[in-house]
Amino acid sequence: MDRPIPIPCAHDKVFWEAVAEDRLVVQKTSNGNWQSYPRAHALDDPMKQNAAPAFEAVAGTGTIENVSVVHRSFYPAILAPYAFAVVRLDEGVCMTCHIVDAEPSEVRIGDRVKVTFIEIAPGKKIPCFKPIEASLAT
Amino acid sequence: MDMNLLSRAAIVGAYESPRRKANDIHPFQIFHEVIAGALEHAGLTFADVDGLCVTAGDVGEGGSTEDVIEVAEYLGISPRFVDSTDVGGCSAIVQTARAAAAIACGMADTVVVAYAACPRWFPLGPTNPMSWPVGPGASEMPYGISSITAYGLYAARHMHQFGTTPEQLASVPVAIRANAALNPNALMRDPISISDVLESRMISSPFHKLDCCVVTDSGGAVVLTRRDRANDLRKKPIRMLGYGEAIGCIHTNQVADFTASPGLQSGQRAFNAAGLTPVDVDVAQFYDAFSITPLIGLEDLGFCKNGEGGAFVASGAIGAGGSIPINTDGGGLSSNHPGKRGVFVLIEALRQLWDESPGLQVKDCEVSLAHGIGGFFSAASTMLLARS
Numbered sequence: 001m002d003r004p005i006p007i008p009c010a011h012d013k014v015f016w017e018a019v020a021e022d023r024l025v026v027q028k029t030s031n032g033n034w035q036s037y038p039r040a041h042a043l044d045d046p047m048k049q050n051a052a053p054a055f056e057a058v059a060g061t062g063t064i065e066n067v068s069v070v071h072r073s074f075y076p077a078i079l080a081p082y083a084f085a086v087v088r089l090d091e092g093v094c095m096t097c098h099i100v101d102a103e104p105s106e107v108r109i110g111d112r113v114k115v116t117f118i119e120i121a122p123g124k125k126i127p128c129f130k131p132i133e134a135s136l137a138t
Numbered sequence: 139m140d141m142n143l144l145s146r147a148a149i150v151g152a153y154e155s156p157r158r159k160a161n162d163i164h165p166f167q168i169f170h171e172v173i174a175g176a177l178e179h180a181g182l183t184f185a186d187v188d189g190l191c192v193t194a195g196d197v198g199e200g201g202s203t204e205d206v207i208e209v210a211e212y213l214g215i216s217p218r219f220v221d222s223t224d225v226g227g228c229s230a231i232v233q234t235a236r237a238a239a240a241i242a243c244g245m246a247d248t249v250v251v252a253y254a255a256c257p258r259w260f261p262l263g264p265t266n267p268m269s270w271p272v273g274p275g276a277s278e279m280p281y282g283i284s285s286i287t288a289y290g291l292y293a294a295r296h297m298h299q300f301g302t303t304p305e306q307l308a309s310v311p312v313a314i315r316a317n318a319a320l321n322p323n324a325l326m327r328d329p330i331s332i333s334d335v336l337e338s339r340m341i342s343s344p345f346h347k348l349d350c351c352v353v354t355d356s357g358g359a360v361v362l363t364r365r366d367r368a369n370d371l372r373k374k375p376i377r378m379l380g381y382g383e384a385i386g387c388i389h390t391n392q393v394a395d396f397t398a399s400p401g402l403q404s405g406q407r408a409f410n411a412a413g414l415t416p417v418d419v420d421v422a423q424f425y426d427a428f429s430i431t432p433l434i435g436l437e438d439l440g441f442c443k444n445g446e447g448g449a450f451v452a453s454g455a456i457g458a459g460g461s462i463p464i465n466t467d468g469g470g471l472s473s474n475h476p477g478k479r480g481v482f483v484l485i486e487a488l489r490q491l492w493d494e495s496p497g498l499q500v501k502d503c504e505v506s507l508a509h510g511i512g513g514f515f516s517a518a519s520t521m522l523l524a525r526s
Contacts (some may be wrong), residue, residue: 004271004279012276037277037391066396068290069343070282074264078282084342086291086390096278096391109298126280 002077005121011040014055019125022117024060026091027053036093060115062089062129069104083107087129101130146242148368148375148526149234151180151361152485156323158474160355161259165200166212168254168357173213176359181372182248189219189240189249191233197265198257198477219246225385226512227425230481231519235381237362247364254357255476265477268388268513278389285427286350287342288390288514293430294344295396302448304344308335309452310429311348311471316457318468321497325352326472349429351470358481360488368526376491379414379505379522382407388516397445399515401438408520414505416440419522421490421500422462423483425511426469435509439520458498466490467497480510484521491525
């Protein structure tokens with residue numbers, strides 16, 4: 001396969017529908033805890049005694065928790081070098097992503113980033129992150 | 139695990155295939171070779187075997203789903219106990235503990251734990267992914283994860299948080315290559331320097347090519363039997379003093395701490411069960427798919443403090459004459475790594491106790507440690523061993 005394309009299913013359909021519209025949503029449990037990736041149950045309520053977790057809009061900003069620059073890609077449609085990163089959203093949960101609109105070798109742990117949406121196949125987008133310019137960061 | 143379970147079984151034989159490139163050889167042929175080799179080593183035959191533990195369901199291992207049945211069918215045996223627990227690279231060590239428990243409970247008398255794979259030539263592929271881009275894996279697979287990148291994240295975070303340097307990381311493959319130079323079966327035997335590692339091609343930062351393991355076609359097996367039957371066999375029986383296992387996460391976005399691993403828990407469980415501490419260990423085999431893997435393993439198990447692994451591995455402690463020689467056969471970084479090298483980690487830990495290491499034999503070795511890792515620091519198993 002040229003690259004893996006995400007295929008939505010019942011429990012994460014809302015997430016991928018939002019991504020298709022350039023919006024980032026994350027699940028929040030009835031106890032007020034954020035959780036990601038999406039699940040059909042709340043991690044803090046595994047017996048489903050309360051309402052199911054609901055998708056809520058998030059700021060889409062975060063900090064790079066970790067990054068590795070991939071120089072040898074195993075997928076023909078993912079061109080190296082690329083910055084493979086884990087971003088911790090300001091809400092506290094982590095997302096795997098690419099850091100785009102940046103020179104991969106200059107991406108650093110601790111950098112502030114903002115979500116952006118990249119089309120990887122016709123009609124198929126995935127959330128990625130890009131640097132927040134220092135001058136714009138507060 | 140209850141010490142009584144471990145003490146009712148003993149490891150009585152082991153064999154590592156000398157093969158490193160096995161073009162056209164089906165992995166099941168190697169399964170047969172290594173099981174026969176381990177039985178011969180123990181002074182047993184296939185007629186004695188009533189338990190079989192394998193993972194063979196990954197591409198390169200030759201099997202499909204229900205893989206343990208397919209391997210048993212090929213071998214021509216009908217064991218009354220089987221286990222195909224698959225937690226990645228450390229599966230064979232995990233299965234060895236399962237085998238000991240099965241023997242203690244009377245489910246089997248003599249169990250073979252085997253592994254073989256031929257990733258260099260196997261005509262189907264690529265290797266199975268850790269997950270699919272549907273469900274949990276949709277959060278990660280679209281971004282092109284590989285084991286090199288996943289472990290690279292652990293190394294990158296260690297460097298960021300503790301100031302670990304590329305030179306310190308490189309001292310791991312350099313030390314292990316020195317052991318491989320002594321092992322006639324090791325794939326790579328020419329000594330290397332820190333600068334050789336740093337000047338090799340960058341694959342996924344911070345890993346250069348020589349921070350990464352070799353890829354081989356090979357296999358290995360160990361044999362366990364009832365403790366009360368072990369004394370009249372060919373080799374001195376090996377006792378399992380303590381064992382622990384733990385699992386963590388498969389997806390990088392779920393990792394709580396990139397500077398530790400489930401090895402922290404598996405190590406504590408093994409040392410507690412044995413009533414030992416790291417100073418009691420004479421020689422240790424650490425899973426070494428990448429330079430960071432033994433470094434974090436040494437920290438997790440308490441051979442040095444969390445964050446101090448870089449200075450520790452660069453100090454000479456892990457080499458010949460050091461306080462804790464590791465990967466004495468050349469490990470996965472230089473000798474043998476078909477995909478799940480936990481069986482070789484265990485075999486070399488055993489060979490040290492039998493005075494049969496093909497690489498750096500530690501003199502008067504009494505307590506030997508095997509520490510396996512699976513997935514992306516996703517599973518860990520630790521076993522402490524001694525001669526009976």
